Amino acid sequence: MAYSIDLREKIVRAYDEQLGSQRAIAELFGVSRSFVEKLLARRRSTGEIAPLPHGGGRQPHCAARDIALVQQHLKEQPDATLSEVCHRVHQEHSTSVTSSAMSRLLKRLGLPRKKSRSTPASETLHVSKRRVRRMAR
Secondary structure, three states: OOHHHOOOOOOOOEEEEEOOOOHHHHHHOOOOHHHHHHOOOHHHOOOOOOOOOOOOOOOOOOHHHHHHHHHHHHHHHHOOOOOHHHHHHHHHHHHOHHHHHHHHHHHHHOOOOOOOOOOOOHHHHHHHHHHHHHHOO
């Protein structure tokens, strides 16, 4: 969270009135020395003390064309693993995508990231009961 304009004005006023060094002013207002240095440097260079707008965060790794390819690939092969989808994107667009980035993309698109079960539903109950018995020992 950016410091308020009011606090910034007080810091600049205190420095202009020579109430102390930058370090002393930082301690007086409970901010870091580097903040005071940067604030005063910005005022010297631009005349502004208002906070800069937020940078917007990290940009998505996958472009829109990659997203369309991923959706198409998963329609064709719903059991594709993350590494297979990453490999397909790399083949088609020469874009290297990690499996963690692909997992985040699939989550954002609301697509399943796991393959469907290869074990029949009738055997699943049997396997889970055996696992519970083993853990109880």
